[in-house]
Amino acid sequence: MNSYLDKFNDTIQNTVFYKLPAHEQVFIRDKSIEFGFTFSQIRQIIDIARDLEMWGEKTIIDIFPSHTQKKVLFARLIKAYEELKNRPNSYKDFKLKNIPTEQKFSFKTEEKDGLGLGLCPVASEKTRCCNLLTLDAVQSCGFDCSYCSIQSFYNQNTITFDSSFATKLKNLNLDKNRTYHIGTGQSSDSLLWGNKEGILDALFEFADTNPNVILEFKTKSDNISYFLQNDVPKNILCTWSLNTPTIIKNEEHLTASLDKRIKSARALADKGVKVGFHFHPIVEYENYLSEYKEIYNRLIKEFKSNEVALVSFGTLTFIKPVIKQLREREFRSKITQMPFVDASGKSSYPHATKVEMFKNAYDSFAAWHRDVFFYLCMEEHEMWKETFGYQYSTNNDFERAMLGAYAKKLGMEFFI
Structure with a gap:
């Protein structure tokens, strides 16, 4: 023994x-x-x-x-x-545990090596990818979404700014005869920090001086004051990651409510800024299809299709380090209570569940199909055909279609 x-x-x-x-x-x-x-x-x-x-x-x-x-x-x-x-999760009697009620973190400003501009870290030939370039304007996030992979890459309690960020952006030499799509919401939330350390000043100037760049700010916040107080370059997109009140309450801690996110998008659209919406992740739980459909219908009612550049769909995908990190936390979450199957080296929902959630979402936006660009994020090639009725042959084809649609919506010249 x-x-x-x-x-x-x-x-x-x-x-x-x-x-x-x-x-x-x-x-x-x-x-x-x-x-x-x-x-x-x-x-x-x-x-x-x-x-x-x-x-x-x-x-x-x-x-x-x-x-x-x-x-x-x-x-x-x-x-x-x-x-x-x-079985589908139920949040009916779910009780949260050890969830932060306020943002607690420290700020650090230091000079970093490089600008942090590169391909989207989840890009893969195994999935249909838009070849997005990501810009690490800030590292780590003040929100506490239970499913987020940022927590496995950065110190969640320390928010890091690059002291030479503005200078590096000014010195960045891009091909003037190419259209770029750059997003700032990969290593942190794009709008949560406002203009702290002058990051929005630098990014607005960058957009102004590089009219061939489509610069996307992706957020779960309602911090749009800088955008309301300043002229916004026409090549800037503001996009909101949306979810149902059930998921926001139980899994997207410290983020803005659904109402606040949508009202913020409405305010910027009223100013003439093109907006977009990401439903990523769509999460399966009891009655999830009807709850998501309420949001889809609300957007169609409150926005005109010519104000919206994009709508994307995606779902939960996990790598082992994130699952390990979740198990080490002293909190409650149902986000990993799902039937894991292999999805191009990661863990996700079964194929049939994904088809159900994505097709329901896309069909709900039928009124916008002609005027808004729809896409799937990090999904296998065949999923497009089953969801949209068409698919792209290569990632480059997908990228060209996306850039062309965005440039047209933004009134930009498009360089192939």
């Missing part, structure tokens, strides 16, 4: 075992000794216990099967766990 206990203690190193309640730790240890679970099985049981706690579901003790044969017992445990993952 001592030798197995030593093995067990070695196995639980670098896991979330010690983040589990004490009585669950004792239960897992005792059952592992009783049945002689393997290294892999112990780690799976620990992850299951942590997931159940994070989801606010029954505990590992509650779902642990009664059986004398290890193989049968473990198979039944996995089956019970998968059943919880495969």
